[in-house]
Amino acid sequence: MLVIWALLLIPITVPENLSFSWADKLIHAGLFFWLTASAFWVWRLESVAWFLLALAVLTELSQAITPWRSAEALDLLADAIGIGLARCIWRWKRQPPA
Numbered sequence: 001m002l003v004i005w006a007l008l009l010i011p012i013t014v015p016e017n018l019s020f021s022w023a024d025k026l027i028h029a030g031l032f033f034w035l036t037a038s039a040f041w042v043w044r045l046e047s048v049a050w051f052l053l054a055l056a057v058l059t060e061l062s063q064a065i066t067p068w069r070s071a072e073a074l075d076l077l078a079d080a081i082g083i084g085l086a087r088c089i090w091r092w093k094r095q096p097p098a
Helices: 002-007 023-043 047-064 073-094
Strands: none
Touching: 023 047, 023 073, 047 073
16 A cells, blocks of 8 residues: 555656546546455455545645645545445445345
8 A cells, every 4th residue: 555655646747648637537536446446355344445535635635745746626536436436336246136
């Protein structure tokens, strides 16, 4: 997790082919969806979602104090959507057949 957090703080430029208006938000949602789905698969704990949401908040706060990154509430919302979507799918898959 520390490696991922560090990667989220390094200076980056978005490639030209990903420069449409919501590309950044899709990347945020996709990354946190993948992190959440992977964590549920490994640990099978619902509390993982809360941990990852805290990581998302910490990341945005950390980006706010770095001169080469910026924090956005919409980034945090996209992170939360990715986490929530993975959690919903995980809970749906865990339900016993009717």
